[in-house]
Amino acid sequence: MQRFILGKKNFITIISAILIITAFTSKLAFDNIDIFVWLLAIASILGVLPIAIQAYQALKVKVVSIDVLVTIAVIGAFVIKNYEESAIVTFLFLFGAFLEQRTLNKTRSAIKELTEMAPENALKLMENGEFEEVEVDEVDVGDVLLVKTGAKVPVDGTVLTGEGHINEASITGESVPVNKKQDSGVYAGTILENGTIQIRADRVGEDTTFGKIIELVEEAQDSKSEAERFIDRFSKYYTPIVLLLAIIVWLISRDIELAITILVLGCPGALVIGVPVSNVAGIGNGARHGILLKGSEVIQDFSRVDTIVFDKTGTLTIGNPKVAETEVYVDNVDEVLGYLASVESESDHPLANAIVEHIGKTKIYPVENTNVVKGGGIVAYVEGQRVAVGNVSLMEQENVTLNEKVRADITRFEENGNSLVLTSINGILQLLIGIRDQIRPGVKAELQRLKKLGVKNLVVLSGDNQSTVDLVAKELGLTEAHGHMLPEDKANRIDELQRKGHIVAFVGDGVNDSPSLALAKIGIAMGSGTDVAIETSDVVLMNSDIGRLPHALGLTKATANNMRQNIFIAVGVVLVLLASVFFSEWMNMSIGMLVHEASILVVILNGMRLLRYRLSGKNRKI
Numbered sequence: 001m002q003r004f005i006l007g008k009k010n011f012i013t014i015i016s017a018i019l020i021i022t023a024f025t026s027k028l029a030f031d032n033i034d035i036f037v038w039l040l041a042i043a044s045i046l047g048v049l050p051i052a053i054q055a056y057q058a059l060k061v062k063v064v065s066i067d068v069l070v071t072i073a074v075i076g077a078f079v080i081k082n083y084e085e086s087a088i089v090t091f092l093f094l095f096g097a098f099l100e101q102r103t104l105n106k107t108r109s110a111i112k113e114l115t116e117m118a119p120e121n122a123l124k125l126m127e128n129g130e131f132e133e134v135e136v137d138e139v140d141v142g143d144v145l146l147v148k149t150g151a152k153v154p155v156d157g158t159v160l161t162g163e164g165h166i167n168e169a170s171i172t173g174e175s176v177p178v179n180k181k182q183d184s185g186v187y188a189g190t191i192l193e194n195g196t197i198q199i200r201a202d203r204v205g206e207d208t209t210f211g212k213i214i215e216l217v218e219e220a221q222d223s224k225s226e227a228e229r230f231i232d233r234f235s236k237y238y239t240p241i242v243l244l245l246a247i248i249v250w251l252i253s254r255d256i257e258l259a260i261t262i263l264v265l266g267c268p269g270a271l272v273i274g275v276p277v278s279n280v281a282g283i284g285n286g287a288r289h290g291i292l293l294k295g296s297e298v299i300q301d302f303s304r305v306d307t308i309v310f311d312k313t314g315t316l317t318i319g320n321p322k323v324a325e326t327e328v329y330v331d332n333v334d335e336v337l338g339y340l341a342s343v344e345s346e347s348d349h350p351l352a353n354a355i356v357e358h359i360g361k362t363k364i365y366p367v368e369n370t371n372v373v374k375g376g377g378i379v380a381y382v383e384g385q386r387v388a389v390g391n392v393s394l395m396e397q398e399n400v401t402l403n404e405k406v407r408a409d410i411t412r413f414e415e416n417g418n419s420l421v422l423t424s425i426n427g428i429l430q431l432l433i434g435i436r437d438q439i440r441p442g443v444k445a446e447l448q449r450l451k452k453l454g455v456k457n458l459v460v461l462s463g464d465n466q467s468t469v470d471l472v473a474k475e476l477g478l479t480e481a482h483g484h485m486l487p488e489d490k491a492n493r494i495d496e497l498q499r500k501g502h503i504v505a506f507v508g509d510g511v512n513d514s515p516s517l518a519l520a521k522i523g524i525a526m527g528s529g530t531d532v533a534i535e536t537s538d539v540v541l542m543n544s545d546i547g548r549l550p551h552a553l554g555l556t557k558a559t560a561n562n563m564r565q566n567i568f569i570a571v572g573v574v575l576v577l578l579a580s581v582f583f584s585e586w587m588n589m590s591i592g593m594l595v596h597e598a599s600i601l602v603v604i605l606n607g608m609r610l611l612r613y614r615l616s617g618k619n620r621k622i
Contacts, residue, residue, distance in 0.1 A: 002057075004051050005049050005053055006048050006053060006120040006525050007051050008050075008078055008582070009050045009094060009098075009223060011096055011099070012046055012050060012094065013047075013048060013091065013095055013098055014048070015046060015274045016043045016046055016087070016090060016091040016094065017091060017095070019039045019040070019042055019043035019046070019087070020039070020040065020087055020088065022035075022039055022090055022403070023035065023037075023039035023040045023087070023135050024036070026039070032143050032222060033601070034532045039244055039580035040083035040084055040086070041078070041083050041087075043087040043090070043091065044077075044078050044083055044086035044087045044090055045078075046076060046090075047074075047087065047090025047091055047093075048071060048074045048078075048090050048096055049066050050092060050094065050457045051070055051071050051074070051093060051094070051566050052067075052071045053175070053561060054067040055067035055068040055070075056069040056209075057113070057362050059444035059544055062315055064243060065237040065238065065239065065392070066238045066267045067269055068080045068239065068243075069242060069243060069263045069264070069266065070089065070090075070093050070263070070264065071305075072243070072260075072266065072455065073089065073260045073261075073264045073589065074090055074262055075156065075539075076085045076259070076260040076263075076289055077089065077116065077257075077589060078257060080256055080257065080283060082257065082454060083587075084590075085260075085588065085589040085590055086588040087587075088593070089264060089589050089590060089593045090339060092593040092594055092596075092597050093593060093597070094597070095193045095467070095597070098150040101538055102351040102436060104240035105393060106350055109287065109411075112170075112587060114243040115548050116242065118188075118189060119136050119152040119153070119154040119155075119553050120135065120136055120138050120152070120520065121133050121135060121136060121147050122134055122135075122136050122155070123145055123146040123147070123148070123151075124138070124139060124143055124144070124145055124214055125143065125144040125145070125146070125198075127561050127604060128440055130213050130274060131145075131146045134553070135207065136154045136155070136204075136205075138206065139201050139204050140156060140199060140201065141201055141202065141203070142200065143200075143201045144160065144198055144199070144200055144201075145157065145198065145200075145201060146196070146197075146198055147148075147186075147192050147196070147197050147198075147199060148163070148192070148196050149192055149193070149194050149195060149196065151185060151187055151191070151192055152188075152189060152190070152191055152192075152195070153166065153186045153189065153190045153192065153199070154188060154201075154247075155188050155189070155199075155202070155204045155205075155208055156185070156186070156187050156188050156201075156202050156203035156204075156207075156208040156302065157185070157202045157203075158183060158184070158185055158186070158199060158200050158202055159180050159181060159182055159184045159185075159186060159188055159197050159198070159199055159201050160182065160197075160198045160199060160200055161182065161197065161198045161259060162181075162182075162195060162196050162198055163179070163180065163181040163195050163196035163197065163291050164179075164180055164192050164193070164194050164195020164196065164197050164575075165177035165179055165180070165192075165193050165194055165195065166177065166178050166180050166186060166190045166192050166193065167190060167191045167193050168187065170605060171319050172395045177193050177267060180197065180268050184200075186393045187208065188203075189208075190209035196466070196580035197574065201430070203610065214340040223402050224431045229476065230416035233495045233506040239266075239267075239515040240265035241264065242262065242263065243266075244264045245266070246259040246260070246262040246266075247249075247259065247263060249262055257589075258581065260589060260617070261581055261587065261588060261589050261592060262298065262578070263578040263593045264579060264589050264593050264596065265574070265578055265580075265581060265587075265592040266574065266577075266578060267574075267596050270569060270570035270573060270574075270596075270599040270600045270602070270603045271571060272564070272569065273565065273600055273603060273604065274563070274566030274567060274569065274603035274604075274606075274607070275566060276557055276564050276567070277603065277604050277607035277608070278563040278606075278607040278610065279296040279299060279559065279563070281559070281562075281607045281609075281610035281611050282299055282555055282556065282558070282559030282562075282610050282613075283296075283299075284610075285555055285610050285611055285612075286373075286552065286555055287615050289548065289551055289555075290545075290548060291540070291541060291542070291548055291551065291552045291555070292539065292540040292542065293538075293539055293552070293555075293556070294538050294539065295418050295538075298522065298538045298539060298556075299556045299559050299560060300556075301503070301522055301538075302505065302522045302538070302539065302553065302556040303553075303554065303557045304503050304560075305455065305503050305504070305505045305521070305522055306454065306455060306456045306457065306502055306503050307455070307456065307457040307458075307459065307497055307502040307504045307505070308450060308455050308457070308458055308459070308504075308505045308506075308549075309459040309460075309461055309490075309493070309494060309497070309504060309505065309506045309507070309516070310458070310459065310460045310461070310478075310506075310507045310508075311460075311461065311462065311490075311506075311507065311508035311509065311516075312437075312461075312462035312464060312469060312472060313350060313437055313462065313464070314350070314506060314508075314544075315439060315450060315526060315546065316439060316440060316460060316476065316508045316524065316546070317438060317472070317508050317510055318438045318439075318440055318441050318442055320350070320354075320438075321350055321351060321354045321419065321435045321436060321437040322354055322356035322357075322358070322364065322436065322437075322438075323354055323357075323434070323527035324416070324418055324434050324435060324436040325353060325415075325416065325418060325433070325434035326431065326432065326434070327409045327427055327431070327432040327434070327435050328430075328431055329406070329430060329431065329432050330428075330431075333431075334362070336423065336425065336430045336431055337359050337362055337431075338362045338364065338365060338389075339365060339383075339387050339423075339425065339579060340355065340359065340431065341356055341359045341362050341364060341368055342364050342365040342366075342367050342372075342391060342529070343357070343378055343380050343382065343389050344378075344389060345364065345367075346380065347372075347378060348377065349417060349617070350437075350474065351421055351435050354435050354501055355421060355433060356434070358433075365382045365383055366382070366383075367380050367381070367382055368380065368382075370379045372484070373390060373394055373397070375393070375486045376390045376391060376393050376394035376397065377389050377390015377391060377421070378390060379394075379398070385425050386425070386426050386427070387423070387424070387425055388422075388423070388424045388425075389398070389422070390421065390422065391420055391421070391422065391465075392410065392420065392618050393420050394422070395424060395429065397426055398427060399427055400422075400424045400427055400429050400486045401427065401428075401429070402429065406429060406432065407460075409432055410432065411521055413432065413434040414465050414466075414467035414468065415467055416434065416436075417436055417468045417471040418434030418436050418464060418465075418466050418468060419432060419434070419435045419436070419465065419468055419469065420432065420433070420435075421433040421434075422498055434466075439472065439475060439476065440546060442547060443476060443546055444475070444476050444477065446546055446549060446550055447476055447477065447549040448477070448585075450549065450550055450614075453550060453554055454557075455495075455553070456479075457479045457480065457502065458476075458477075458480075459477050459478065459479060459480040459481070459482070459493075459497075460472060460476075460478050460480070460481050460482070461472055461482050461485045461489070461490045461493055461516075462482070462483055462484055462485060463483075463484065464483050464484075465483050465484065466481075466482075466484060468481035468483065469481045469483035470483070471483065471519075471571060487516070488515070489515070489517050490506075491515040491519050494506060494516055494519050494520050498519075498520075498521065503521050503522075504520045504521050504522070505520055505521065505522035505523075505524055505539075506519075506520035506522070506523055506524065507524040507525075507526070507546070507549065508523075508524075508525065509525060509526035509544070514611055517537045522538050522539060523537035523538050523539070524537055524538070524539040524541065524549070524552075525539070525541070526540075526541055526544040526546075529622040548614055551614070551615045554613075555610070555613055557614070558610060558613050559610055562607055562609070562610055565606060566606055567602040568605060569599060569602055569603055569606070570599060570603060573595065573596070573599040577592055577595060577596070
């Protein structure tokens, strides 16, 4: 019965409205007081039922909720035969709850739209060689799928055949179509706007990028910030205090109507709903713009950040370095290049990939006893020769002689902003390669926007040589630059900054960034980074566009401000209402409930403004 009544709450609201309108019509138009009284009494009883059930459920778990206060007030008004007040209060409370739910649903619209984008079906290659439509849950890793024009990509995968343009807005927040061809990666939930492709399923179900986005956003909605936890604790004690105040007022004044009015006016509804609606709207806005904020606590902390630390490669730079300069110190360069390509093919490091790409087609030799030297490079045996590929430190460990010319070349390469890769065979230096990465377009302007948003320190930490890092810092106007940094060095520097009282955010994309992402107050991962980096972080920029970073920071600041506004509105309204009971003649239960419900709608609508938030070049604020 309880479930049935609660399920018909909106219907009961409509019936109550009809009864109240009919009651006042009979009184004002026909002067029929009996019908007026009976209809209001019925409206009071009918309206209080769902409220009383919710009050009973709250009391069962030892919580004095708003419903408890309203139920007592309505029963009291009914007992003293103030049917007009009891009917209007129940209707306003139910109607307010209806409007709250409607407007709250709108704040969650961004997240609802996201979940509705999830693909449900896929065209799967069957054993008979035909493609058949199956539910996406029936797709396994390794299956071959067909995606036609206008269809959603069902899983994360790799293009096997075909070509087309895919709208990746559900992942990156950008609606500009991206060309996909053989060996290109594709993501679940994106839409093939033209062309036909066959893909191999690499990640399915909840393991897809889209699945993780939905999971992270839903978890973020359910998390609570420090402010929300405080308000929960406050409300737990506040409502019993209001009840006690009403009893004390009744004992002193013997005015039951005054005591009942205090119960209604003291309801903390706007205070309870104000902070969560701001957080949900902020998280929803972020999801629409390719920014995952992992919870309300993240919003609070991120809004107060004064120092942002960046990894260089793949964050401030494109992450696709190219060979810029070379110096050869031997005659048999073709054999050396073959040895070098063979060793570097064993690594997936960006510098190794740049070297292999630069060398191009060459003879590849078997590589044995490969040893990756942390922070140094690789040592391996090729055709019985000991080949060392890495930085100056590795060459010194290998006792490779670096004469004056070599050191002069090293200095020149570093001054030109190159990362150095030296190659030695059996302890003799063979080759020096300088590799440079390009700074991401527009990064400088975005960093200036961060400064305008209140970030005082912009720091870069990199494993590259100091000269390269200094050049990047100078070009971008960073406040600090540190090179030759191992992962533990980066973590130590972040710890040092935080011990000095700075609130630090770290931006990175690699496995080696994970310790720093975890240690910083706010870890920010680029969406193209590794799964480890994304899992460790607090914020994810899904399209790896650092231009999203100012929007993310501005959004969290706007959300935190919005939250404070809602708290001020809620507390202010309650104080004014309670004061008006004792110092005015016009306040009664009905007016109090009307103002109470209006305050709830005001804080919800104020929170909903965050859904439209967009950081402009002039740092638009909400």
